Amino acid sequence: MPDNSIYTNGRGYLLPKIPIVVICYDGFDPSYLADAAIRRISPRVSDMAENGFYASAHSAMPSFTNPNNVSIVCGAPPRVHGISGNYWYDRATGKEVMMTDAGPLSAPTILAGLSQAGVKVAAVTAKDKLRKALAVGLAGEGLQGIAFSAEKASACTVAEHGISGEEAQAGQPVPDQYSPELSLFVLDAGLRLLRTGRAQVLYLSLSDFVQHAHAPGAPESDAFIRSVDRRVGALLDEGATVGIVADHGMTDLSLADGSPNILYLGDRLDARYGAGQTRVICPITDPFVRHHGALGGFVRVHILGDLDHDEVRDFVSRLPGVELALPREEMCRRFDQPMEREGDVAVIAGKGVALGTHKGAHALGELAGARLRSHGSVAERDVPFLVSQPLNATYRRKAATEQLHNYDIFDFVLNGTRSEGN
Numbered sequence: 001m002p003d004n005s006i007y008t009n010g011r012g013y014l015l016p017k018i019p020i021v022v023i024c025y026d027g028f029d030p031s032y033l034a035d036a037a038i039r040r041i042s043p044r045v046s047d048m049a050e051n052g053f054y055a056s057a058h059s060a061m062p063s064f065t066n067p068n069n070v071s072i073v074c075g076a077p078p079r080v081h082g083i084s085g086n087y088w089y090d091r092a093t094g095k096e097v098m099m100t101d102a103g104p105l106s107a108p109t110i111l112a113g114l115s116q117a118g119v120k121v122a123a124v125t126a127k128d129k130l131r132k133a134l135a136v137g138l139a140g141e142g143l144q145g146i147a148f149s150a151e152k153a154s155a156c157t158v159a160e161h162g163i164s165g166e167e168a169q170a171g172q173p174v175p176d177q178y179s180p181e182l183s184l185f186v187l188d189a190g191l192r193l194l195r196t197g198r199a200q201v202l203y204l205s206l207s208d209f210v211q212h213a214h215a216p217g218a219p220e221s222d223a224f225i226r227s228v229d230r231r232v233g234a235l236l237d238e239g240a241t242v243g244i245v246a247d248h249g250m251t252d253l254s255l256a257d258g259s260p261n262i263l264y265l266g267d268r269l270d271a272r273y274g275a276g277q278t279r280v281i282c283p284i285t286d287p288f289v290r291h292h293g294a295l296g297g298f299v300r301v302h303i304l305g306d307l308d309h310d311e312v313r314d315f316v317s318r319l320p321g322v323e324l325a326l327p328r329e330e331m332c333r334r335f336d337q338p339m340e341r342e343g344d345v346a347v348i349a350g351k352g353v354a355l356g357t358h359k360g361a362h363a364l365g366e367l368a369g370a371r372l373r374s375h376g377s378v379a380e381r382d383v384p385f386l387v388s389q390p391l392n393a394t395y396r397r398k399a400a401t402e403q404l405h406n407y408d409i410f411d412f413v414l415n416g417t418r419s420e421g422n
């Protein structure tokens with residue numbers, strides 16, 4: 001490779017000549033973008049679409065936050081890096097393990113590659129669980145980059161995060177983890193790092209707290225979109241090339257009366273095969289369940305008893321509300337999943353349906369009467385893909401002829417906006 005580029009997970013990336021900012025606009029379903037463009041409440045982002053580049057892209061499956069954030073910074077799907085959900089079931093130990101705690105990613109990140117090539121790189125996330133995964137090879141002992149979360153900004157140390165708590169927080173209050181301000185803090189921190197020359201490449205990952213709670217057009221959603229737009233504008237005004245993608249879309253999974261529309265798959269399997277014969281894992285489960293009750297449109301079924309796997313798959317696939325029930329190998333082949341963490345049967349919900357384990361096992365009270373809005377299925381796979389600059393001819397052709405993924409964003413921002421022959 002020439003020394004003006006790095007090579008990560010099979011792709012080359014040109015080192016930037018101007019500042020680059022990639023934003024993961026968490027849960028930014030295409031419906032928010034369309035509505036915001038029609039009512040002109042997000043002028044800077046709409047302008048990116050009109051005068052730069054806009055397309056609808058696929059997110060990585062399952063359409064959850066962690067697999068997609070990791071895919072974006074690796075430029076590769078879960079098959080390559082191993083993060084295919086928040087939780088997985090370790091057959092050997094019979095335990096549910098949080099994937100991001102299970103050890104380093106099985107692939108390097110673009111952020112680490114750029115940093116190790118001498119580029120000043122910073123990753124700022126809303127939640128700390130994600131920061132840990134993104135910091136691998138970037139920030140920490142012997143490393144030059146910066147990686148911290150809004151959630152734990154005040155506790156940063158130069159040794160672990162590449163930045164002191166004082167500088168990370170910059171006198172701003174650390175927002176509640178269930179607040180729109182958590183995302184705005186991320187963008188403000190990114191802007192400061194850019195303005196002070198601390199970072200030349202920034203990855204800013206927001207939280208989907210607002211989108212889980214509010215549909216497009218709701219006053220709370222409008223206020224959030226306007227606040228994000230002003231900050232995107234400030235980043236653009238600093239001369240940065242900005243790329244925006246979402247990690248997944250968002251669908252209302254409630255009935256007309258406001259109650260959540262849940263297919264309790266664990267209950268159905270127990271009724272059919274007996275308790276303890278199967279185990280349903282909801283990989284959306286995380287320590288912050290308040291906005292979705294650990295309910296989404298994708299679960300994995302592990303068969304523990306002596307059951308015919310094809311029969312179980314067939315039974316699940318015939319349940320109304322199930323869009324697809326796939327054996328492990330087919331799920332991995334069709335949706336680029338890592339084999340070792342896949343269930344015996346992968347189950348994708350139909351649009352508008354949440355998949356759960358057992359009635360009573362989900363903290364529905366945490367929704368506090370709000371409509372359940374969530375993600376995980378193919379219905380939330382389409383996400384906006386925006387670049388603030390027009391693409392060069394090679395990337396215009398690429399966009400026109402290939403299925404775009406959100407994890408192509410670094411490729412498009414770093415390579416696709418450069419004049420050809422560079």
Ligand SMILES: [Zn+2]
Binds near residue numbers: 026066247248
């Ligand atoms: Zn998300």
